[in-house]
Amino acid sequence: MSARPKQMNCIFRLVILLSIALFPLSALAQEIGQDVEAVADQLEYNQATKTLIGKGNVVVTYGDIELTSDEAEIKADTKEAHARGHVVVRQLNRGTLSGEEVFFDFENGTGSFPDGRFFQFPWYGQGKDLRQESKSKIVARDAYITSCDLPHPHYDVKAKETIIYPGDKLIAKNVTFRILEVPVFWWPYLILPLGSNHSPVTITPGYSDEYGAFVLVAKAFAINKNVQGRLRADWYSKRGFGYGTEFSYKFDRFGVGDVKLYGINDKDSPNDRKPNPYEDKGEDFRGRATWRHRMRIDPLTTLQLQLNELSDDRFLQDFFEREYREEISPNTFATITRNSEKYSLLTHFEKRANRFQTVGEKLPEVVFTWLRKPLFGTNFYYTHEDGFVNFDQTKAFSPDGPNTVQLYTQQELSYPFALFRFYNLVPYLNLRDDFFTKSREKEDGINRVIMGGGVDAITRFYRTWNYSGDFVGIKINGLRHILEPIIQYNSIRVATVHPSKLVVTGHGDQLDHQDILTMGFENRLQTRRPVGSKGVQRVDLVSFNAFLDYSFGPGSDLLRTRANKFTDARFETILRPYDWFALRMNTIYDFLDQTLFSNNIDAEFTPGKFQILLSYRFTNDVLKDGQIVDNLKVERPHLTLNDQGSSQQITMDAVYDVNEFWDLGGYLRWEINDSRLEEWELRAQRDLHDWLLDFGFNVRNSDRTDDNQELNKEVFVQLRLKAVPDIELKTGHRATFAEPRIGRTVSGSNEAPPPPSFLFSPDAQYASLSGS
Numbered sequence: 051m052s053a054r055p056k057q058m059n060c061i062f063r064l065v066i067l068l069s070i071a072l073f074p075l076s077a078l079a080q081e082i083g084q085d086v087e088a089v090a091d092q093l094e095y096n097q098a099t100k101t102l103i104g105k106g107n108v109v110v111t112y113g114d115i116e117l118t119s120d121e122a123e124i125k126a127d128t129k130e131a132h133a134r135g136h137v138v139v140r141q142l143n144r145g146t147l148s149g150e151e152v153f154f155d156f157e158n159g160t161g162s163f164p165d166g167r168f169f170q171f172p173w174y175g176q177g178k179d180l181r182q183e184s185k186s187k188i189v190a191r192d193a194y195i196t197s198c199d200l201p202h203p204h205y206d207v208k209a210k211e212t213i214i215y216p217g218d219k220l221i222a223k224n225v226t227f228r229i230l231e232v233p234v235f236w237w238p239y240l241i242l243p244l245g246s247n248h249s250p251v252t253i254t255p256g257y258s259d260e261y262g263a264f265v266l267v268a269k270a271f272a273i274n275k276n277v278q279g280r281l282r283a284d285w286y287s288k289r290g291f292g293y294g295t296e297f298s299y300k301f302d303r304f305g306v307g308d309v310k311l312y313g314i315n316d317k318d319s320p321n322d323r324k325p326n327p328y329e330d331k332g333e334d335f336r337g338r339a340t341w342r343h344r345m346r347i348d349p350l351t352t353l354q355l356q357l358n359e360l361s362d363d364r365f366l367q368d369f370f371e372r373e374y375r376e377e378i379s380p381n382t383f384a385t386i387t388r389n390s391e392k393y394s395l396l397t398h399f400e401k402r403a404n405r406f407q408t409v410g411e412k413l414p415e416v417v418f419t420w421l422r423k424p425l426f427g428t429n430f431y432y433t434h435e436d437g438f439v440n441f442d443q444t445k446a447f448s449p450d451g452p453n454t455v456q457l458y459t460q461q462e463l464s465y466p467f468a469l470f471r472f473y474n475l476v477p478y479l480n481l482r483d484d485f486f487t488k489s490r491e492k493e494d495g496i497n498r499v500i501m502g503g504g505v506d507a508i509t510r511f512y513r514t515w516n517y518s519g520d521f522v523g524i525k526i527n528g529l530r531h532i533l534e535p536i537i538q539y540n541s542i543r544v545a546t547v548h549p550s551k552l553v554v555t556g557h558g559d560q561l562d563h564q565d566i567l568t569m570g571f572e573n574r575l576q577t578r579r580p581v582g583s584k585g586v587q588r589v590d591l592v593s594f595n596a597f598l599d600y601s602f603g604p605g606s607d608l609l610r611t612r613a614n615k616f617t618d619a620r621f622e623t624i625l626r627p628y629d630w631f632a633l634r635m636n637t638i639y640d641f642l643d644q645t646l647f648s649n650n651i652d653a654e655f656t657p658g659k660f661q662i663l664l665s666y667r668f669t670n671d672v673l674k675d676g677q678i679v680d681n682l683k684v685e686r687p688h689l690t691l692n693d694q695g696s697s698q699q700i701t702m703d704a705v706y707d708v709n710e711f712w713d714l715g716g717y718l719r720w721e722i723n724d725s726r727l728e729e730w731e732l733r734a735q736r737d738l739h740d741w742l743l744d745f746g747f748n749v750r751n752s753d754r755t756d757d758n759q760e761l762n763k764e765v766f767v768q769l770r771l772k773a774v775p776d777i778e779l780k781t782g783h784r785a786t787f788a789e790p791r792i793g794r795t796v797s798g799s800n801e802a803p804p805p806p807s808f809l810f811s812p813d814a815q816y817a818s819l820s821g822s
Contacts, residue, residue, distance in 0.1 A: 086112045086129050086156055088122070100126040108133070112156035114142035119152070129156040137163075144216035145170040147182060159185035166190075170214055170244050172197045172773030177212065188214040195222060195242075197773040198740045205229045205740060207240065218275035219243050243272040252280075256781040259762045262287035276300050282312065290315045292369070294337075305345020305353070313337030314369070322362050322406055322447075336361040338370075340380075351388040358382050363406045372786065379407055394419045402444045410556060411442040422464070429467065435460045441555040454488040454553040472509050479503040480542075482558060489551050496551065500561050501544035507537040524591065524627045527578045536597075538568040549608060562606035570597030570620075579629075593624040616641040630656040645670065659707040667699045698722035703785075711737050715746075717785040726751070731785045733766075742775075744768040748784055 091106030102124045104110070110117040110124060110131060120135025130153070137152040139161065146169040147161070154161035159182065166180030168188065174197065177190030189211070196206040210224035220242040227234050240251075254266040264286045272278040279297020286292070294312030319334035341357040358380040360366065366374040382403040388395040396417045402409040415438070422433040436459045443451030464478035482500040489496040515529040545562045552559045575592040597620045605612040619639040626632045632654045638647040651666040700722060705715040713735040719728040733746025745767045766782025 086110060086124055086126070088124060090122075095126075102126060110156075115156055115159070116140045117152075117154060117156075130154070131156065141185075141216070144185065145214075147180065147188070149180070154182075168214065170216060170220060172771075173220060173242065173244075174199065174203075175212065175214075186215060188216065190214070193222070195220070196740075197771060200739070202231075203740070204738070206231075208233075209240070215244075215275070217244055219272035219278075241270060241272060243270050243278045244275075252778065252780075254780050256764065256766070256783070258764055258783060261289055271297075279309075284314070286314075288318055290317045290333075303345075305343060307341065307343035307355075310338065310340040312369070316368075320362065320364050322364070334361075336365050336368075338365060347386070350390050351386065353384070353386050355384045356380070356382060357403065359403045363404070375786075381407075381409060392421060392423065394421065406446050407444075408446045409444050410554075411444055412555075413440050413442070415439045415441075422462075425463075429465060431464045431466065433462050437557060439555050439557055441553065443554070452488065452490055452553045454486045454555070456484060456486050456553075456555050456557060456559075458482065458484040458557060460558070473507060474509065475505060475507050477503070477505040482561070484552075484558060486553055488553060490553050491551065496547060498547035498552065499544060500542060500546075500558070502540070502542035504538065504540040508534060510534045525577075525579060525629075527586070530576045532572075532574045532576065534572040536568075536570050536572070539566070540568075541565045541603075545606075560608060562608050563604060564606060564609060565601065565603035567600040567602070568597055569600070570595065589626055590624060591627055593622070595622045596620070611642055618647075630658075661705045661707075663703045665701045667697070669697050699728075713737075719750075719785075729785060733784065740772055742770045742772060744770070744784070746784065748782065750783075750785075 086102075088102055088104055088108065088110045090104030090108040092104065094103045095101070096103065104122045104124075106120065108117075108119045108122045110119075110122060110133075112129065117131060117133060117137065117139050119133035119137040122131055122133040124131045133152045133154065135150065136148075137150065138146060138148045139152065139154060140146050141159075147163055147166060148168075149163040149166035152161060152163050152166070161182045163177075163180040163182075165178055166176070168175045168177070168180065168190065173195055175190060175193050175195045177193035179191040180188070180193075181190075182188045190209075191211050193209050193212040194206045195209065195212065196203040198204050198206070206228050207222060208226045208228055209222035212223070213221045215221075222240040222242070223238070225237045225240045227237070251270070252266075252268040255264070256266075257263050264284065266282070266284045268280045268282050270278070270280045277297060277299045279295060282292070282294045282296070284292040292312060292314035294310070296308065296310040296312075298306070298308040300306045314336055315333065316336045317333045318331050319336055320331060338361070339357070339359045341355070343353070343355040345353050347353055359382070363379065366380075381400060383398065383400040385399075386397045396415070396419075398412055398415040398417075400409065400412045400415070402411055417435060417437045419435045420433055422431050424430070425432045437456070439456040441456060442453040445451055460480070460482045462478055462480050464476050466474065466476040469475050480500070480502045484498045484500075486496050486498075488494070510532065511534075512530060512532045514531075517529055518527050520526070542561060542564050549560045549562050554560070573592075573594045573596075574590050576588055576590050578586045579589050581587045598616060599618045600615070601609060601611060601617050602614040610617065618641065621635075621637040621639075623635045624633070633652070635649070635651045637649045639645075640647045646668065647670050649666070649668040651664070653662075653664040655662040655664075698721070699719065701717075701719045703715070703717045705713055707713055715733050715735070717729070717731040717733075719730070720726070721728050729748070729750035731746055731748045733744060736743040745765075747763075747765055749763050751762075762783070764782040766780070766784045768778055768780040768784065770780075771777040
């Protein structure tokens with residue numbers, strides 16, 4: 051008889067025996083609430099001792115606990131097990147324990163594992179005396195801990211006693227760090243957070259022209275599995291001592307968030323009120339207090355809160371450059387949003403927390419939106435938005451701007467229909483009414499009415515070819531060509547008040563007469579390719595989108611032209627012909643000035659052992675009343691271009707895989723207009739099985755140093771744990787480079803222009819530049 055029928059027969063007989071034996075103990079079984087289930091090649095039940103005996107491929111389960119072994123005896127009344135031979139106990143979200151002989155109490159979640167082993171991601175461990183004292187605590191004596199999965203690990207941590215709180219932290223006492231079983235150094239007490247990427251202790255020495263010699267120390271801590279973080283203590287020979295803490299938290303009801311506190315008595319602090327803050331430096335205390343919080347109040351309502359208090363606008367750039375690159379000037383706000391199938395409600399509070407910032411305060415902003423729905427069961431669709439904004443314009447180091455309270459309502463009626471089966475048209479009408487308690491120049495209230503409309507037209511054509519093969523090395527498995535022409539017309543026919551008389555709140559205050567026609571198409575050539583174990587996925591070999599804007603009619607002086615002319619052309623091209631090559635290019639061409647406004651190119655090459663990432667950025671400066679302003683914060687149709695002030699930059703990151711152990715790489719960032727190398731780097735990487743060792747030389751230009759210290763030159767060394775890359779030992783600065791965002795299997799970007807409705811208003815920060 052095969053093992054499978056024998057196993058099923060044993061299970062059947064066990065069920066009958068247990069039903070007879072446990073019938074008089076039904077009250078006890080009900081009190082326990084859960085039964086032990088067992089499967090094995092051979093199963094016997096001793097009714098006298100109430101013991102279940104299993105031999106061969108034993109699997110015992112109780113709730114979320116599973117025990118596997120060669121042999122096992124389980125007491126039916128106490129739910130205690132004695133297992134032998136390749137014993138493994140797996141517990142949901144509590145790791146794995148194993149040994150050759152195990153005594154385990156399923157009901158109380160306790161057990162003994164002589165010469166046992168444990169795994170708590172990413173740590174492997176072994177202890178002469180391993181005991182699970184409760185479901186939330188494991189104690190190991192004379193234990194060895196490592197992330198290396200080899201029988202003889204390259205490194206380990208030997209501890210006299212180790213206490214494990216599954217999913218929370220691992221505490222080791224009387225610790226000796228060993229390499230190839232050779233003691234390297236001793237430490238009295240070590241905490242390893244579980245489920246966290248924080249290194250227990252990070253010491254980063256180094257030298258920089260900007261900071262001098264420095265030592266950065268971080269110590270991880272874990273209050274419990276919900277609150278984890280690290281303490282920081284830094285010393286810079288040119289800047290002074292810095293200290294702080296950062297921790298994150300996660301609770302089911304309260305939500306998730308993080309807190310960051312840091313301060314330093316900077317001996318080389320910039321002066322914000324000087325044209326060049328780094329010319330007149332002095333000693334001053336600098337620091338930050340940041341709190342970010344996010345929670346779900348109920349299934350439809352969420353809260354997002356962010357507090358950012360900084361000593362000056364260059365603090366993040368000096369000491370937290372990675373955060374500075376992500377968000378140059380972080381704001382302080384609290385937002386509550388409620389989204390249902392029929393409506394959305396937003397309540398937003400935004401307050402300036404730093405004197406050096408220019409912020410449009412909204413205390414509060416409330417917006418109710420009735421989502422687009424059919425009207426009375428017809429094909430007419432209706433949507434409206436009502437808003438209240440208590441607005442106050444604050445300015446950095448200068449008197450505040452205007453303030454007002456804005457009330458508005460905005461209605462839209464549309465009627466989508468199909469024309470000749472192939473064309474989808476959506477004509478619509480808009481009506482908007484605003485009331486401002488103060489105008490820009492007077493204390494009197496002002497009312498403004500906007501009326502307009504437009505139409506969206508789109509259709510789709512496609513053709514397929516049943517072709518498979520290689521074309522100039524491009525793997526093709528069927529072809530499909532998709533063409534989607536798009537025409538959008540947006541018109542504002544009535545505007546009772548000129549925008550120059552309104553306080554800029556960012557809610558429709560810059561709307562005025564206009565007639566804009568947008569013509570374009572989305573064009574894609576697709577094929578199918580196998581992707582891993584997921585089967586076949588669609589890939590866009592070529593994606594080319596083009597859109598052209600034409601302005602006509604009487605127009606407004608807010609527009610860049612009141613003549614009947616083409617204004618802008620926008621192009622996006624994405625190529626993925628090979629598995630080793632992808633390219634994306636975004637271009638905006640200005641017809642009025644007959645020049646490029648911006649052109650961004652990202653490319654990725656991975657032929658053979660090479661990986662090369664290229665990025666090109668070109669942007670023209672923007673003029674307003676003869677002054678250059680930040681072209682990232684303005685709506686360009688109201689401005690003129692300054693080709694003489696353009697910016698062009700190329701960055702490249704390259705890596706060559708020498709063999710399974712070594713990689714060589716380099717990085718450069720080149721400013722084309724000034725023919726200046728902003729940063730370059732040479733580096734190497736050695737795979738140490740458990741760790742990755744990176745080392746190299748970095749040279750970068752910095753506008754934060756004196757004239758005779760234009761270049762920061764640093765040697766860097768970084769040792770990272772593979773299992774948890776944030777656990778590292780490092781010194782020096784190395785280049786950071788964002789990889790191109792060119793999806794390999796997505797269907798192009800399909801970035802059609804936004805609906806030509808005045809639901810979308812110009813950026814409030816631009817509008818503040820055009821203030822009184």
